[in-house]
Amino acid sequence: xxxxxxxxxxxxxxxxxxxxxxxxxxxxxxxxxxxxxxxxxxxxxxxxxxxxxxxxxxxxxxxxxxxxxxxxxxxxxxxxxxxxxxxxxxxxxxxxxxxxxxxxxxxxxxxxxxxxxxxxxxxxxxxxxxxxxxxxxxxxxxxxxxxxxxxxxxxxxxxxxxxxxxxxxxxxxxxxxxxxxxxxxxxxxxxxxxxxxxxxxxxxxxxxxxxxxxxxxxxxxxxxxxxxxxxxxxxxxxxxxxxxxxxxxxxxxxxxxxxxxxxxxxxxxxxxxxxxxxxxxxxxxxxxxxxxxxxxxxxxxxxxxxxxxxxxxxxxxxxxxxxxxxxxxxxxxxxxxxxxxxxxxxxxxxxxxxxxxxxxxxxxxxxxxxxxxxxxxxxxxxxxxxxxxxxxxxxxxxxxxxxxxxxxxxxxxxxxxxxxxxxxxxxxxxxxxxxxxxxxxxxxxxxxxxxxxxxxxxxxxxxxxxxxxxxxxxxxxxxxxxxxxxxxxxxxx
Amino acid sequence: xxxxxxxxxxxxxxxxxxxxxxxxxxxxxxxxxxxxxxxxxxxxxxxxxxxxxxxxxxxxxxxxxxxxxxxxxxxxxxxxxxxxxxxxxxxxxxxxxxxxxxxxxxxxxxxxxxxxxxxxxxxxxxxxxxxxxxxxxxxxxxxxxxxxxxxxxxxxxxxxxxxxxxxxxxxxxxxxxxxxxxxxxxxxxxxxxxxxxxxxxxxxxxxxxxxxxxxxxxxxxxxxxxxxxxxxxxxxxxxxxxxxxxxxxxxxxxxxxxxxxxxxxxxxxxxxxxxxxxxxxxxxx
Numbered sequence: 119x120x121x122x123x124x125x126x127x128x129x130x131x132x133x134x135x136x137x138x139x140x141x142x143x144x145x146x147x148x149x150x151x152x153x154x155x156x157x158x159x160x161x162x163x164x165x166x167x168x169x170x171x172x173x174x175x176x177x178x179x180x181x182x183x184x185x186x187x188x189x190x191x192x193x194x195x196x197x198x199x200x201x202x203x204x205x206x207x208x209x210x211x212x213x214x215x216x217x218x219x220x221x222x223x224x225x226x227x228x229x230x231x232x233x234x235x236x237x238x239x240x241x242x243x244x245x246x247x248x249x250x251x252x253x254x255x256x257x258x259x260x261x262x263x264x265x266x267x268x269x270x271x272x273x274x275x276x277x278x279x280x281x282x283x284x285x286x287x288x289x290x291x292x293x294x295x296x297x298x299x300x301x302x303x304x305x306x307x308x309x310x311x312x313x314x315x316x317x318x319x320x321x322x323x324x325x326x327x328x329x330x331x332x333x334x335x336x337x338x339x340x341x342x343x344x345x346x347x348x349x350x351x352x353x354x355x356x357x358x359x360x361x362x363x364x365x366x367x368x369x370x371x372x373x374x375x376x377x378x379x380x381x382x383x384x385x386x387x388x389x390x391x392x393x394x395x396x397x398x399x400x401x402x403x404x405x406x407x408x409x410x411x412x413x414x415x416x417x418x419x420x421x422x423x424x425x426x427x428x429x430x431x432x433x434x435x436x437x438x439x440x441x442x443x444x445x446x447x448x449x450x451x452x453x454x455x456x457x458x459x460x461x462x463x464x465x466x467x468x469x470x471x472x473x474x475x476x477x478x479x480x481x482x483x484x485x486x487x488x489x490x491x492x493x494x495x496x497x498x499x500x501x502x503x504x505x506x507x508x509x510x511x512x513x514x515x516x517x518x519x520x521x522x523x524x525x526x527x528x529x530x531x532x533x534x535x536x537x538x539x540x541x542x543x544x545x546x547x548x549x550x551x552x553x554x555x556x557x558x559x560x561x562x563x564x565x566x567x568x569x570x571x572x573x574x575x576x577x578x579x580x581x582x583x584x585x586x587x588x589x590x591x592x593x594x595x596x597x598x599x600x601x602x603x604x605x606x607x608x609x610x611x
Numbered sequence: 612x613x614x615x616x617x618x619x620x621x622x623x624x625x626x627x628x629x630x631x632x633x634x635x636x637x638x639x640x641x642x643x644x645x646x647x648x649x650x651x652x653x654x655x656x657x658x659x660x661x662x663x664x665x666x667x668x669x670x671x672x673x674x675x676x677x678x679x680x681x682x683x684x685x686x687x688x689x690x691x692x693x694x695x696x697x698x699x700x701x702x703x704x705x706x707x708x709x710x711x712x713x714x715x716x717x718x719x720x721x722x723x724x725x726x727x728x729x730x731x732x733x734x735x736x737x738x739x740x741x742x743x744x745x746x747x748x749x750x751x752x753x754x755x756x757x758x759x760x761x762x763x764x765x766x767x768x769x770x771x772x773x774x775x776x777x778x779x780x781x782x783x784x785x786x787x788x789x790x791x792x793x794x795x796x797x798x799x800x801x802x803x804x805x806x807x808x809x810x811x812x813x814x815x816x817x818x819x820x821x822x823x824x825x826x827x828x829x830x831x832x833x834x835x836x837x838x839x840x841x842x843x844x845x846x847x848x849x850x851x852x853x854x855x856x857x858x859x860x861x862x863x864x865x866x867x868x869x870x871x872x873x874x875x876x877x878x879x880x881x882x883x884x885x886x887x888x889x890x891x892x893x894x895x896x
Contacts, residue, residue: 208758208841218855225683236684239840240852249837252748260757260841 202492203233207262209496210250212479213240216318217265219513220500227508228499234492243367254279257486262493266314268305268478272563273572275313281483282311286494293498297523299544302478305552305564314482315501319521320446321474321546322375322567324463327456330355330439340376340409340466343440347417350439357417358440359429360410364586366568366578368425371475372442373410373585374567374578375465378556379473380406384569384577384605387561393571394561396605398581398598402557407585407594414589422590442466444477445546448539449516462542464549469557475567476550478522510535521547573608580604646872652865660862674866678853686842688870691849696874698760698845699828702767706775706824707817709768714779715805719791729780732773740770744837751838762838763845767831771824778823782816783809822882826875846871 211217221238229235239261241249250264254274266274274280287295295303295312302319306312324343326334330350335342347357361372377383382402386394397403419438421428426443433441434454441447442465451460465474481501483493499505503525510518515535518526520543526532527544536543555566563570568578581601588597652660654670681687717725747766748757756762786809794808810817832847840848850867854860 210840213852215855221682221684229683237842238684238852239686239844241836241840242851245836249840252745256749256752258748258752258757 200233202489202495204235205233205489205492206235206237207489207493207496208237208239208260209263209265209481210239210241210246210253210261211265212243212246216509216517216519217479219509219517220317220505223505223508223512224500228496232495232499234495236496253486254482254484257484259484259486259488261484262487262489263481263496264484265317265479266482267480268302268476269565269568269570269574271306271314271480271482272308272570274482275311276308276563279485280313281485281487281490281493282313283315283483283494283497284311286491286498287312290494290498292502294503294523294525297503297525299522299524299547301476301547301550301552302522305476305478306480308563314480315497316478316480316522317501318446318519319476319478319547320444321476321521321543321550322372322443322465323445323474323542323546324440324442324466325433325447325451326440326461326463327436327459328461329459331461334440334461334463337464338466340379340468343442343466344409344413344417347413347440351417355436356419356432356438358413358442359419359421359424359432359438360414360442361425361429362414362418362422362586362589363425363428364579364583365425366575366582369582369585370578371477371567373406373582375473375475376410376468377403377406378551378566379466379468379470380409381469381557382406383556383558383560384574384581385561385609387559388611392561392610393573393608394610396602396609397558398602398605404594404598407588407598410585411589411594422586445474445539445543446520448543449520449536452536452538453516458538460538462539464542464546470551470555472549472551473555474546474550476547476552477567506532571608577601577605577608649865650869652862653869655862657859657862660865661859674862675870678863678867678870686844686849686852688849688853690842691844691846694760694843695829695845698763698767699825702764702771702828703821703824705764705768706771707821709772710775710779710820711805711817713776714783715809717776718780718783719786719809729777732776735769735773740833744833747834748837756838758839758841758843760839760843763831763835766834766838767828770831771827774827775820775824778820779813779816782813782820785816786812818882822878825878829875 211220218240221236221240224236224238246265247270250261250266251270252258253260254264254266255277271280275282287293298316299319302316303312306314306316324334324338326346331346334346338346343358349357351357361369363369380402382400382405383397385396388394419429419432421432424432426447429438429441429443430447430450432438434451434456436455448460448462451457465472467473481497483490483497487493501522503523506518506523506526507529510529510531515531518532518535520526520536520540527540533540550566552564552566560569561571562574565574568574581604584597584600588594651666653674654672655668656671656673659665659668679688681689716722717729722728751757751762756765790808790812791804794804799807829845830847831845835845835848836851839845850864850871853867854864
């Protein structure tokens with residue numbers, strides 16, 4: 119009995135070991151065709167096929183070496199065209215489809231041309247912010263290129279933590295900087311110095327179902343949108359989907375634009391541009407929050423944890439008639455169930471002329487990068503008109519990175535693929551009031567749906583938690599009082 | 612009288628044993644179901660994995676092929692697997708080499724104030740790792756260890772060492788004193804005493820401790836993503852980077868997760884008997 123248990127246990131060990139070997143073999147194979155192939159490799163080794171394989175491997179290795187030597191010779195012949203040949207860049211990017219396309223196209227179209235190897239790290243947005251903010255501000259030298267947003271770029275740039283790009287652009291006649299959308303270029307610059315190059319950009323606008331709504335103005339007011347939303351709101355279809363999830367980049371973004379156009383703000387600005395008196399207790403702020411809360415409760419999709427993806431799904435599945443969110447959603451919706459049934463209108467206003475937000479994901483070079491010249495080579499390729507054309511041809515025109523260059527909106531291929539929303543997106547981006555988002559001057563650097571000071575991340579997130587509680591049935595007085603206290607703690611002087 | 616009181620008790624035991632058995636099975640299945648579903652999904656096509664749940668389908672290795680295909684510039688499965696194996700095996704060996712003598716000196720020949728020493732060891736686990744990340748990152752930066760495997764080896768060793776010392780100490784405390792004294796009377800040196808008398812008795816405990824260190828280090832994500840997220844990184848990082856977010860990706864994610872968990876499951880399965888004996892050994896005084 120004991121013996122059989124022992125032998126069973128030995129068998130178990132052997133099976134585990136074999137399976138583990140298969141896994142190792144799969145791991146070590148260059149392309150790791152499949153687990154089954156790897157398992158048969160192991161079987162070969164057990165039956166004595168290993169010597170043959172070893173010889174084959176050696177031959178392959180020799181061939182590789184010869185190829186490498188030939189490559190090197192070829193590169194030497196080319197001489198000065200590839201000044202950064204053999205250098206390696208480490209790049210941290212956010213993991214979303216349009217960004218991942220860059221990694222797909224790099225080996226064949228960038229490394230092959232320049233000889234620069236690029237190692238990519240894809241992280242989720244939250245982790246990317248943690249990792250890159252620390253690396254950029256504390257000189258970690260972990261990355262040569264980091265992906266940051268329009269919120270971070272001017273702040274990091276002004277603090278001297280990013281390499282200014284003007285010097286490279288001056289020496290790089292191929293990089294058409296004047297082609298960048300003016301609002302985007304402006305949002306990424308401090309005193310005329312560009313600190314990051316945009317990968318894709320977005321504004322916000324209204325998306326609505328044309329089969330349910332036929333009276334949406336091209337440039338509506340919030341009052342008009344609320345009236346239409348309440349009119350179409352029924353048991354089957356909610357009038358509008360609004361972001362409700364706490365977070366400065368979630369509810370904070372959509373509410374931020376509403377707040378701006380209602381004439382409210384979190385803070386006044388001191389004369390030196392620092393954070394002035396908190397304004398959350400002012401009537402404009404209350405009016406904006408009350409409006410947002412009423413619209414949510416009277417005609418909104420009832421989901422207190424809704425953000426971009428939740429609203430996108432709800433709209434796609436026909437559960438809502440109107441959605442106010444990022445322009446980049448249009449490309450995704452037009453591939454879904456409502457394709458052909460969608461109309462677009464500019465971001466609604468109240469007392470200001472325009473109100474859409476402005477955002478761009480960009481690439482920047484940390485001041486601690488050991489190789490800024492090679493880093494620029496990559497950035498100038500990945501954010502160029504040439505790259506947009508390449509992505510359009512290789513991946514698909516609807517997926518070409520939008521919202522960065524004027525030339526994209528003159529490209530007949532892109533216009534054809536994005537016919538229904540391209541012009542509206544361009545209009546929205548050009549209309550985004552980056553320098554003058556509301557009715558009062560703002561502290562810090564330019565920003566529409568956020569205030570361009572580092573303190574806003576925390577204040578925006580904590581305050582939107584209070585707003586969310588108000589939407590859920592809490593008191594608006596409590597929400598505003600707590601938010602005022604949080605904001606006032608940051609006032610300088 | 613006696614028999615009448617024992618009767619119902621036995622009956623109760625049977626009934627409660629049955630009920631507890633059923634509850635244990637339900638809880639066990641609840642814990643196992645996500646793993647089962649994960650493995651099942653990994654053999655489906657994306658359409659099948661994202662459609663209505665079905666138990667019977669034509670299995671495919673397509674997802675495994677896709678996630679293990681290497682792409683220039685991205686952490687490949689091969690690299691990640693090698694990095695993980697290297698980091699985890701080396702750190703586990705260091706942990707055991709340091710923890711065994713420490714446990715000996717705490718259990719068999721207790722040093723002065725051994726209780727304080729033991730408390731000090733475990734107190735290093737009190738601080739949440741998220742609170743320590745910034746100082747760790749600054750140290751790693753100043754020592755030039757960012758983006759290296761070495762930083763993970765050092766930290767995984769430090770993370771697992773207190774736990775290993777505590778576990779091993781309780782196993783060592785189980786060794787009968789008489790055996791040690793007998794070997795001393797036979798003139799055995801300290802080394803041969805440890806090698807020939809103590810280690811054979813505590814080997815299940817050592818296996819269990821090593822396996823736990825292995826599992827904790829293999830699954831660690833936070834430190835890896837903060838200190839070494841690039842191409843020298845480990846399997847948990849590979850899982851997040853290998854799966855593209857374009858289109859449907861549930862089946863691919865399942866395949867990547869299955870591959871990532873497989874080594875730990877296999878190691879646990881192989882050492883199952885020893886591990887249970889080892890864990891039970893430390894529990895009974």
